[in-house]
Amino acid sequence: MQGVSLGPVIWREGFDNASTWALSGSIPAILQVNNSLSLKIVFPSRTTAQAISIFHNVSLPLDQGPIVTLGLQVSGGISYGVRFWGVTASNRPFSAWHEGSMLQHRRGLGIFETVSANLVSESSIPNPTLSLVGARITRIALYLEAAPLVSGTFSMHVSNLRANSVLMTKASSSEVSGNFTVLVADLGPAIATQKLFQVFVGLDIKGSSDLSYVPYFTTGATVAAQGFTYVTKVATTYELALLSPLQVNSSPLFAGNVHSSSLVVSAKTGDISFFRLNSISIRFFSTQAPRSASLDLTTSRDLVFYFFVFLFIIPVAMVALVVKVFKDEH
Amino acid sequence: MNTKVLATLLVGLIVRLEIASFAGHPVDMGLFTYSVRLYYETGRFDTLFPSLPLVYYVQLLFYSLYTMIRDAGLVDLVFLYHPDYMVEGLFLRLPSILADLGIFYVLLKFTGKLRYAAFYLLNPFSIYLTGAWGMYDSLMMLPLVAGFVLVARNQMRFASISFIISGLFKLFGFIPFGLLMIENLFQKRFKEFAIQLGVGSGLALLTLAPYFQSGLQDFYVGFVLRFLGGSGALSRSYNIVAAFSGLRFTGSSPLVWLAGVVVVSAFVINRKRGSGPILKSLLLWSIVAAVSLDIFSQSQPQWLSWLIPLSILYAFVTKRDGLANFSYFFGLTSTFLSITLLQTSTYLVTGVPSALFSALEGLPDALIVNAVTVLSMLVMLLGYVFLKPTKFKVEVIALTALIYLQAYFWFTIMRVIVI
Numbered sequence: 001m002q003g004v005s006l007g008p009v010i011w012r013e014g015f016d017n018a019s020t021w022a023l024s025g026s027i028p029a030i031l032q033v034n035n036s037l038s039l040k041i042v043f044p045s046r047t048t049a050q051a052i053s054i055f056h057n058v059s060l061p062l063d064q065g066p067i068v069t070l071g072l073q074v075s076g077g078i079s080y081g082v083r084f085w086g087v088t089a090s091n092r093p094f095s096a097w098h099e100g101s102m103l104q105h106r107r108g109l110g111i112f113e114t115v116s117a118n119l120v121s122e123s124s125i126p127n128p129t130l131s132l133v134g135a136r137i138t139r140i141a142l143y144l145e146a147a148p149l150v151s152g153t154f155s156m157h158v159s160n161l162r163a164n165s166v167l168m169t170k171a172s173s174s175e176v177s178g179n180f181t182v183l184v185a186d187l188g189p190a191i192a193t194q195k196l197f198q199v200f201v202g203l204d205i206k207g208s209s210d211l212s213y214v215p216y217f218t219t220g221a222t223v224a225a226q227g228f229t230y231v232t233k234v235a236t237t238y239e240l241a242l243l244s245p246l247q248v249n250s251s252p253l254f255a256g257n258v259h260s261s262s263l264v265v266s267a268k269t270g271d272i273s274f275f276r277l278n279s280i281s282i283r284f285f286s287t288q289a290p291r292s293a294s295l296d297l298t299t300s301r302d303l304v305f306y307f308f309v310f311l312f313i314i315p316v317a318m319v320a321l322v323v324k325v326f327k328d329e330h
Numbered sequence: 331m332n333t334k335v336l337a338t339l340l341v342g343l344i345v346r347l348e349i350a351s352f353a354g355h356p357v358d359m360g361l362f363t364y365s366v367r368l369y370y371e372t373g374r375f376d377t378l379f380p381s382l383p384l385v386y387y388v389q390l391l392f393y394s395l396y397t398m399i400r401d402a403g404l405v406d407l408v409f410l411y412h413p414d415y416m417v418e419g420l421f422l423r424l425p426s427i428l429a430d431l432g433i434f435y436v437l438l439k440f441t442g443k444l445r446y447a448a449f450y451l452l453n454p455f456s457i458y459l460t461g462a463w464g465m466y467d468s469l470m471m472l473p474l475v476a477g478f479v480l481v482a483r484n485q486m487r488f489a490s491i492s493f494i495i496s497g498l499f500k501l502f503g504f505i506p507f508g509l510l511m512i513e514n515l516f517q518k519r520f521k522e523f524a525i526q527l528g529v530g531s532g533l534a535l536l537t538l539a540p541y542f543q544s545g546l547q548d549f550y551v552g553f554v555l556r557f558l559g560g561s562g563a564l565s566r567s568y569n570i571v572a573a574f575s576g577l578r579f580t581g582s583s584p585l586v587w588l589a590g591v592v593v594v595s596a597f598v599i600n601r602k603r604g605s606g607p608i609l610k611s612l613l614l615w616s617i618v619a620a621v622s623l624d625i626f627s628q629s630q631p632q633w634l635s636w637l638i639p640l641s642i643l644y645a646f647v648t649k650r651d652g653l654a655n656f657s658y659f660f661g662l663t664s665t666f667l668s669i670t671l672l673q674t675s676t677y678l679v680t681g682v683p684s685a686l687f688s689a690l691e692g693l694p695d696a697l698i699v700n701a702v703t704v705l706s707m708l709v710m711l712l713g714y715v716f717l718k719p720t721k722f723k724v725e726v727i728a729l730t731a732l733i734y735l736q737a738y739f740w741f742t743i744m745r746v747i748v749i
Contacts, residue, residue: 197364200378202548212564228563233555239562240378240552246357281378285364285413295410295676301686304675307353310345311462311665315452318341319658322448325334 089134
């Protein structure tokens with residue numbers, strides 16, 4: 001069991017030198033850097049997708065477990081994302097991003113957002129054998145993208161870009177006290193999750209009055225099951241959290257060991273001051289329904305019509321008959 | 331048996347069995363199947379069963395028949411993308427289907443009207459819940475309806491036991507039981523009150539016995555607190571408040587407590603003002619309580635079904651024929667709304683959601699359209715209950731359709747509220 005929290009700031013972008021930012025893409029854009037970064041772009045109407053990127057060089061050692069935090073605002077109607085690249089101790093380059101990550105192809109909301117990235121996780125997922133010792137992230141990119149036929153003026157405003165180190169508190173027992181953002185319980189070697197049905201977690205938790213948290217069950221770098229957002233209760237500190245593969249829609253900032261299965265309890269708001277893992281029940285089901293499946297449309301429609309005959313037509317016809325018969329008797 | 335009764339009974343039974351043989355709610359049926367298999371395959375009692383233990387006992391009892399026929403060599407098949415086997419799913423739903431038949435019988439005996447009994451048995455919503463979905467609300471409703479009939483026959487002790495059994499299937503059964511206890515207190519029948527309390531506590535403890543070994547903590551946090559609004563999980567509700575505000579409540583919304591106080595106070599005032607038969611007051615305020623839960627609580631779609639037998643009973647007791655007719659329309663519309671706005675038409679049939687009729691399903695903010703239409707029907711139902719008895723007119727269907735279309739236009743096309 002280990003408690004994880006954000007450590008001191010190890011790097012912060014001052015947004016005071018425009019020449020440290022490079023634009024890439026054929027679409028004309030206006031980049032302004034003055035205590036914050038502002039990118040304005042006009043996407044012309046095209047039948048293909050369009051994108052523009054801005055790059056910045058950094059040097060963030062991975063053995064410090066850096067967490068990058070961005071404060072930004074992106075216009076609605078387009079998407080954006082953040083990508084990283086780095087070099088190993090022997091100066092071999094590697095990509096530290098992957099498709100499917102929550103950092104890619106995010107919908108612009110037109111409101112201020114805070115986006116965080118765990119650089120160790122982002123590097124380890126596409127490079128499972130990567131050694132963190134001596135490796136560092138050397139480049140960060142922000143991109144804007146427009147789907148086909150999307151046109152108009154759009155913007156991105158970045159007001160904060162920094163990296164924090166990570167503080168870890170390890171505990172040999174199943175409980176830990178301190179001041180944490182995330183708790184990670186290592187459950188041993190990664191297990192196959194193909195038939196995973198549910199995970200029940202019995203836990204005791206205390207924290208700040210605004211604490212809300214999300215439990216995750218991860219195997220390797222994958223989130224296999226996720227729970228609701230939970231808040232602390234007045235009646236008891238105990239919670240029985242239900243995690244399901246059907247509920248997975250995010251990933252925790254700090255994941256467990258990429259070779260293990262882990263329970264990750266991630267604070268959404270507030271801090272966790274005490275955590276005890278009481279029980280965990282991992283349930284597998286031999287005939288688990290898939291999340292999506294392909295079925296011939298005609299067959300589906302025929303089955304639904306057959307279903308409707310028994311659900312609506314026969315009962316309503318019979319009721320009409322019963323009502324009519326009664327009327328006749330009166 | 332009367333031929334018409336037999337024909338109605340057979341149609342009600344056949345449509346349920348036919349639908350139950352292939353359809354089912356993948357998540358709920360998965361939960362039930364997991365728990366019964368856990369018991370019969372490993373001998374472990376599932377203390378994390380997602381409902382009250384009495385439901386589990388009944389399912390285990392009926393599932394034992396399934397295990398016997400499996401042991402005798404039955405080869406069961408999975409239909410498309412459902413988590414359970416076809417015959418297995420049928421056996422899990424058998425108790426609810428039999429309970430539906432039981433409700434039909436009790437309504438027929440009490441009212442003497444096949445039409446009223448058919449309004450329940452052949453109601454698409456009750457068929458949808460027991461036959462298609464796999465819900466067990468009828469297990470709660472059978473002793474609930476029997477309890478009201480026993481109250482009508484002045485067999486109060488048996489009625490209390492019936493309500494307790496109902497409450498041990500779904501907590502709603504404790505509402506008429508609680509009102510009956512309040513009546514005894516106000517009538518200073520302390521002995522009856524003590525008997526009710528003793529029997530209620532005894533039966534509740536008896537059903538919870540297997541939980542004592544593993545500790546009641548999980549049951550308390552995972553079930554009791556959830557329904558008292560004290561759960562820690564921020565989950566989505568189907569009620570109008572949540573639909574409009576996008577709020578996620580921890581269990582029930584806090585407004586349900588206010589509704590509870592209003593129902594109990596109104597019942598007490600009602601009983602103090604008139605000393606008429608208790609049955610009418612008990613039915614009336616149980617209906618209001620069910621409506622309140624549908625408006626202010628988690629408002630699970632299946633909870634709407636409780637109003638159908640209650641309305642039929644109240645219609646018979648107060649000679650409100652229009653209310654009984656409305657209850658059939660209420661169920662029919664609830665089925666349509668639940669299938670199109672909350673699940674999609676293929677979900678229970680194939681096991682995966684898919685919008686076949688794109689004009690009706692998979693709509694943005696469908697939850698609001700559902701909440702508005704359901705609220706309008708609940709208000710109309712209260713109108714049939716409280717206003718002077720009126721006939722069920724075709725205008726009610728037109729009015730409901732207009733409300734649905736208005737909600738559809740403003741919330742899914744114009745999207746005046748974006749949650």
